[in-house]
Amino acid sequence: MKKLIFRLLRISGLPVLVREFIQKNKVTVLVFHDIDVETAEKTFSYLSRNYNFISLNRFLEACRKKDNHMLPPKAMVITFDDGHMRNYQLLPVFKKYKVPATIFLCSGIVNTLRHYWFRHDKEKIPDQALKKIPNKDRIAFLREVGFETEKEYDNPQALSKAQILDMMPFVDMQAHTVFHPILTQCDDEEAKNEIVQSKTELETDYGIKINGIAYPNGNYSEREIHIAKEAGFTCGLTVEAGFNSIESDLFRIKRLDTNDTGDFNELVVKSSGLLSLFKFPTLLK
Template structure:
């Protein structure tokens, strides 16, 4: 049913309207996670024809200087959350379409064989439940199910140091906390540590400044914004749908989520921001 809806929306002309009117003088930020090579090829082939890619750093500089004169029309920033191992194979696509990607890394998971807790075999209801309860309860629940956040598993889910180094000349690596908790469900000190420690650890590992953080699951409160500012970040990214401008709060930047869809119609519709006014997405 959704495939039909996305096809109808695509050919209704609404994505073109949104792109040429609402997105024309704004900056759209997309968030992906772990798309495969064919999906990336198809997605960026389309996006490169209809948007102008800029780096996250370009957007932050424009906001800090309150000067959007250097930002192109229909500007788009591309981000990936978590640091999945599969991101590495997309590097040729990024280069081909000249996409200045930002990947947000979990400092305690990358370059290890530790697993992401949200990739455990959990049904949607359980996953939704775990995202709503206090972090201590989430950890305890998963431990009883056999998941150990400190365990090295036989297979690797995250990028290795070598892969990160290979990508670093073309991809900006930034912070996604240490272990990907839902920050708003954490105690004060835990939230502060996740935000601060990931910046420190990544700067030590990558030997580059870490200026941006993407709040895991997009969940944050004023407390997380305070910790982020205090830690020395220049911006924080959410998953609130919508567009950005030089007047945007740099610590509450909005992103559009294509949901890693292989369906090109869904990508086209969601990258236009239509979902910000419809509830069935």
């Protein structure tokens, strides 16, 4: 049924209308996580034909200068959250379609054998429920089911340092906290450590300037924005649906989530923001 709905929406022509009349003068930011090469090939082949890729930094520069001329019509920024190991396999696809992607890295997980808590054991770890409880309780529960935040396991889940360095000439690397907690469930000290330490570690380990943070799970508050600004970040990315412009709040950048779909119809509909317009018609303004 879900696939049928997306197919009907695509052939209705509504995604094209949104793309040509609404997205044309906006900046669309998409978020991916862990797509495979085959899905990436289909995804970026389609997107490259219908949108104009720009880097996150180009969008930020246009915002700083308040210069719309720096932005092409149907501008699109591609982002990936977490730093999953399979992201490395996408480098040839990024090169082929000239995708200036940004990957937001969990500094305490990349280049280790540590695991992402939400991917460790799906049968034992109810990740949606754990996102809604205080961080200390989440950590305590994970320990009870055998997961340790800093434990080194037998297999890596995240990018290695060699892979990150190999990608860096083509891919922008930014911060996604240290261990991917839900920041709004952290106490003040935990939130500050996760945000500040991720920036420090990535800059120290990779010799790059970190200016952006993607809030894990999209959860943030005024506290997280204040901490990020104090730490020297210049932008924060959410998973709030919608489009962006040079007037956008750079610490509340909106992103559309494709759910890493391999279904072409779903990709077309979700990348157009059509579903978001159904839910939030004020985005038309």
